Amino acid sequence: MDMKISEAAKRCGLSEHTIRFYDSSGMLPEIARGSDGHRRFTPRHVEWLTLLFWLRETGMPLKQMRRFASLAKAGDAGVAQRREILADHAEALKAKRAVLDKCERVLAIKIASYGSADDDAGA
Amino acid sequence: MDMKISEAAKRCGLSEHTIRFYDSSGMLPEIARGSDGHRRFTPRHVEWLTLLFWLRETGMPLKQMRRFASLAKAGDAGVAQRREILADHAEALKAKRAVLDKCERVLAIKIASYGSADDDAGA
DNA sequence: CATTGACTTCGAGCTGCTCCAATCCGGTAC
């Protein structure tokens, strides 16, 4: 059932280094240690890490991830605020998509200009 | 015609700090100085800075931006490679959008799970 | 008992800003 950090890293997408970093930064729930001192990850942990992976991947600052983690530790009491954080982040994703779209248009114009002209300083 | 750094910053979206940083990092074409030693930006500069703004905004590393800049200094000789860099970046944007989409789906599921259940450790 | 290999901690290094301090310059107010 439980697994080592290498296995957890493979499953969640984060590197072992990053997982340890997140752990020491207080962004993970308690992780049991074996008699050898190694962390023992449960599927729950992996699920949590995977969520963190996506949040980070899409630009959520660690500060907010920490807040999110501390709310999770508070249990039911923090559910509403957690939902709010995720909803806010979903909004932020929309803004990111708009930036992507805008940049794509800029690139398309720029690339087209290379094809038809040689606008050095302006390109 | 020419303008000061404050005006250029307003127009391109980058901060004055960042513009100076880019300049000292060799990512800008030659910028003339007034007798007071202040940089004098032309519309061409602003156009260039604006492109850099979008590239940075969408995650292009400075290293590549420097390469792009040095190709621009080479004039016509570098056009093909510049076009390639921009085309590659446009591809990268698609990948970013896929990540955004994936994260949105993850968030939607997570948010829904808060509404119906209280999955603390897993959330 | 030596080695291998996965784990541990700690701390340095990296990118890309961001901000601060000290300084200088041009222009107005007295």
Place this chain on the structure above:
DNA sequence: GTACCGGATTGGAGCAGCTCGAAGTCAATG
């Protein structure tokens, strides 16, 4: 003239968020 102010200059420190490498521990294997 000189006092002052706003806006520019430089250099360097600081910060986020990793990322990597060194050095050590422990279990199992030859």
